[in-house]
Amino acid sequence: METTGATPVQARCVGDTAIIYASDYLNKLTGERIERECKNQLEAGRQAVVINFRDTELVNSIGVSILMGVIDAAEQSHARLIFCDVNTQSASLFEMLGLTKHVRIAADESEALSWIEPELNASATAM
Amino acid sequence: METNNQRLLHTFAALADLGQEIANTADFEEMLRSSFHLLLGSVAIRRGAVAQYDRQGDTLRVISARGLEQTPDTEIPIAREHARELASPGASLTLADASAEATRFMEEHQNLFASAEIQLLLPLVVHERLIGVVLLGEKASGEKFTAEDVETLSALARHIAVGINSHHLLGEVKRKAEENRRLYDGLRTIYKETVRAFAAAIDMKDRYTQGHSVRVGKYSEVIAREMGWGEDEVEGITIAGYLHDIGKLIVDLSVINSPERFSAKDSAEMNKHPAAGYEILAPISHPYADIPLMARYHHERIDGAGYPDGLKGDQIPAGAKIVTLADSFDAMTTDRPYRKKLPLEDVLMDFRANTGTQFDPAVVCAFCRAFLNEIEGRKERRLLNLLNRNYEDVEAVTPLLNQMLTEFDGGAMAATTGH
Numbered sequence: 212m213e214t215t216g217a218t219p220v221q222a223r224c225v226g227d228t229a230i231i232y233a234s235d236y237l238n239k240l241t242g243e244r245i246e247r248e249c250k251n252q253l254e255a256g257r258q259a260v261v262i263n264f265r266d267t268e269l270v271n272s273i274g275v276s277i278l279m280g281v282i283d284a285a286e287q288s289h290a291r292l293i294f295c296d297v298n299t300q301s302a303s304l305f306e307m308l309g310l311t312k313h314v315r316i317a318a319d320e321s322e323a324l325s326w327i328e329p330e331l332n333a334s335a336t337a338m
Numbered sequence: 339m340e341t342n343n344q345r346l347l348h349t350f351a352a353l354a355d356l357g358q359e360i361a362n363t364a365d366f367e368e369m370l371r372s373s374f375h376l377l378l379g380s381v382a383i384r385r386g387a388v389a390q391y392d393r394q395g396d397t398l399r400v401i402s403a404r405g406l407e408q409t410p411d412t413e414i415p416i417a418r419e420h421a422r423e424l425a426s427p428g429a430s431l432t433l434a435d436a437s438a439e440a441t442r443f444m445e446e447h448q449n450l451f452a453s454a455e456i457q458l459l460l461p462l463v464v465h466e467r468l469i470g471v472v473l474l475g476e477k478a479s480g481e482k483f484t485a486e487d488v489e490t491l492s493a494l495a496r497h498i499a500v501g502i503n504s505h506h507l508l509g510e511v512k513r514k515a516e517e518n519r520r521l522y523d524g525l526r527t528i529y530k531e532t533v534r535a536f537a538a539a540i541d542m543k544d545r546y547t548q549g550h551s552v553r554v555g556k557y558s559e560v561i562a563r564e565m566g567w568g569e570d571e572v573e574g575i576t577i578a579g580y581l582h583d584i585g586k587l588i589v590d591l592s593v594i595n596s597p598e599r600f601s602a603k604d605s606a607e608m609n610k611h612p613a614a615g616y617e618i619l620a621p622i623s624h625p626y627a628d629i630p631l632m633a634r635y636h637h638e639r640i641d642g643a644g645y646p647d648g649l650k651g652d653q654i655p656a657g658a659k660i661v662t663l664a665d666s667f668d669a670m671t672t673d674r675p676y677r678k679k680l681p682l683e684d685v686l687m688d689f690r691a692n693t694g695t696q697f698d699p700a701v702v703c704a705f706c707r708a709f710l711n712e713i714e715g716r717k718e719r720r721l722l723n724l725l726n727r728n729y730e731d732v733e734a735v736t737p738l739l740n741q742m743l744t745e746f747d748g749g750a751m752a753a754t755t756g757h
Contacts, residue, residue, distance in 0.1 A: 238355075239372055272352040272379030273372060276404070279384050279478060283405050304348060307341050308382035309479025 220248045228259040228327055230320060233267045237274035249281045253288040258331055260285060261323045265296035275308060282313045291330060293323040349490050352380040356494055360501040363508060367401070369501060374402045377472065377494045381487050385454065385475035389414060390502060391421060391468045398471055405475065406454050414447060424461040425468040458483055460491055462499035469499045469506075526625055530577065537580035540587065544594045546675050550668055553724055555579030557664035560720045561701060562657075564708040574626025575657050581629060582636045582661050585615030597675040612637050613646040628655055636661040641695040659698040663689070663705055666697075671728060682729055686738050693746055703747040706739045713739075 220241075221232040229252035234241040249260055262281070270278070285292035295317040297305065305311050317323035356376050362369040374388045385405030389398035389412075400412040416424075420443040444451060444459070451473070460472040472495050477483065483491075537551035544550070558579035562572045586594060589611055593604045600608055616634035624630075635658035638644035640651055670685045680688070686706075693702045711717040713733050722732055 239375065271355055272348065272377075273355065273375045274379065275382055276375040276379030279378065279382060280404065282478075283384065303341075303344060307344055307348075309477060309481070310382060312479060 220244045222248055222252070224252075224257070225324060226328075227257055227331060228261060228324060229257040230261045230263055232263045232265070235266050235268050237264075237267055237270040237277075239273045239277075242274045242277035246277050246280055246284075250284055253284055253290055257290065259291035259293070259327045261293045261295055261317075261320065261327070263296050263320055264294060264298070264301060267301060268298065270301050270304060275304070275310070278305075278310060278314075282310070286313070291327055293317050293326060295320055295323040345486075349380060352376050352490075352494060353497070356497050360497055360504075363505070366505045369505075370498070371402045373494075373498045373501060374404070374472070377491060377498065378404060378474075380490060380494060381483075382478040383474050383476070384478055386456075387412075387454075387473045388462075388470060388498065389473065390470040391416070391462075393421075396421075401470075414450065416443065417446075420446075421468045424459075424471065425463050425466055427466075458488070458491070460495040462495055462502060464499050464503040469502050472498070529625060530573075533577050533580050536584065540581075540583050543586060543591065546595070547672065550672070551580050551583055553668045554582060554661065554664045556720065556724060557667055558657075558660050560708050561660050561664060561704050564704040564711075565660075565700070570626065571657075574624075574629060575632070575660055577624070577626055578629045578632035578657055579661055579664055581619060582615065582633050582665060583611060584618050584633060585611030585613065587618070588614045595675075599676045609637070609645050628657055631655050632657040632661050634658075636665055638662070639696045640698055644696075654698075656698075656701075659701050663697050663701050667705070671725060679728055682725075682732060682735050683738060686735055686742065690738075690742055690745070693742075699746040703743055706742050706746075710736065710739045710743070 220234075223230050229249075231245055231248050231252070233245055237245070245262065249262075252260055260281075262278075282292060292314050293316070294305070294314055296319055297316050302316055305314075305316065315326065317326060356373055359369055359372040359376060362372075370388060374386070377383075378386055385403075387400045387403035387406055389400045391398055395413075396416060396418065398414040398416050400414070403412075424443070450456075454473070455475045456473045457476050458474040460474065461468060462470040462472065472491075474491070477487070534552065537555065541548050541551050555576045556579070559572055559576040562575045567575070589608055593600070593607050596604060612634050616630045619630035619633055622630075632655060634646065635644075635649060635654050638647065638649045638654045638658060639662075640654070640659075642648050642650035666689075667685065670680045670688065671682070673679050689697060689702055689705075693699050708717065709721055712719050712722050713736055725732060
């Protein structure tokens with residue numbers, strides 16, 4: 212769990228997947244915490260990252276920019292990245308700005324994990 | 339329509355947030371980084387950089403970057419004519435429709451822009467002067483930049499340009515303030531040196547009291563410091579000491595240099611010098627407070643029997659009380675035409691006898707404490723060095739100094755000296 216700053220970012224791991232919980236307002240401060248936590252998890256060797264937006268009501272422009280950085284980091288690490296529990300407003304924003312071309316949006320955490328597991332297994336078999 | 343509204347709201351929100359970021363003048367780098375993030379996030383651009391134009395160095399220095407290999411401090415050379423071209427109105431440039439001049443600039447750095455997949459260059463311009471550029475890579479959607487995108491990004495870039503320019507102006511103001519401070523310090527030094535020269539000139543007029551004004555300044559400085567005065571005030575009282583007798587310039591030479599005690603007529607003439615000193619000093623803008631008043635009142639007495647105004651007790655400024663004691667101390671410890679210098683013990687006995695009538699007890703105590711501190715090696719020898727040429731065995735007055743401290747200031751004052 213990332214603990215720098217006033218409010219730590221909540222995170223947990225399910226196998227090789229890190230699940231990170233975004234806060235209610237994704238702005239510079241909270242966004243940078245999420246970005247740091249994602250990068251830490253990727254550096255620790257996680258092959259998939261799920262960002263859960265269940266508490267997020269609003270994402271501003273800096274938040275979008277930071278999520279672009281997270282997408283870049285995941286692509287560079289060849290890791291899967293899935294957003295889940297995204298409210299209608301944010302989902303529509305991600306769609307409008309083209310983020311959904313780089314990241315899939317699952318309805319909830321279990322759906323996200325259900326997408327990831329077979330992919331990771333397939334990768335493992337291929338290796 | 340729904341999407342258009344959402345895009346509009348997102349853009350407005352970005353503009354509002356940018357206003358807040360630009361207002362952060364405390365941390366320029368952070369302001370710029372956040373503003374640049376906002377710009378990237380407004381249209382969801384994956385990578386880009388913002389670079390500041392250095393007119394002297396003919397370079398664009400990257401100060402914030404995202405998703406690029408170029409890190410802050412990367413420098414991109416730019417010719418003057420290209421900079422001028424970029425500053426011309428409406429010069430936002432996509433690779434497809436760049437003007438001829440800008441194309442030359444883009445061509446010059448083709449490898450750099452191609453490797454970074456730069457799609458759009460936005461000049462940062464304030465009052466038709468190039469401040470910097472924003473270099474932007476592709477949109478997350480992979481689509482080309484639309485005219486609306488360019489409009490939105492240009493509007494945000496204008497705010498960033500103003501932010502950078504304000505930072506420059508603030509830096510310029512700070513530099514000017516520092517320059518003014520140095521200039522002021524220089525003027526203060528010149529002022530002090532001029533005053534010292536003046537003090538020497540005053541003392542030259544009286545062949546019996548050469549060096550008197552400078553010594554009174556130095557004694558006053560030691561006493562004021564001992565009384566806990568601030569550095570500026572101590573400097574002020576030193577100057578007041580140097581200038582306290584400036585009024586003697588209007589007193590006739592024959593009176594000043596009379597080998598005998600003054601007659602009543604000569605005394606009346608001589609007693610004009612404090613008020614005359616005030617008249618000379620008052621029109622001058624001194625960098626320290628109350629210097630003319632210290633000259634005017636240095637012959638006043640606590641009991642009201644002094645001159646020129648017969649002030650009493652607290653009516654007399656503290657600085658004038660210090661100069662009074664310093665003046666008397668120097669007068670009694672130097673030879674005069676009508677008498678030799680007094681033994682140090684007699685000087686202190688005179689102070690003791692006149693404390694509360696002529697001299698302020700707090701000033702006498704500070705003087706005694708400073709004297710003791712020097713004799714007992716706790717402080718640098720300032721008073722003693724000024725006295726030593728005239729006196730030997732100054733240590734002999736230690737018991738008397740302690741006694742005076744106990745009498746005029748009680749145990750607390752003696753305790754501060756370790757006695």
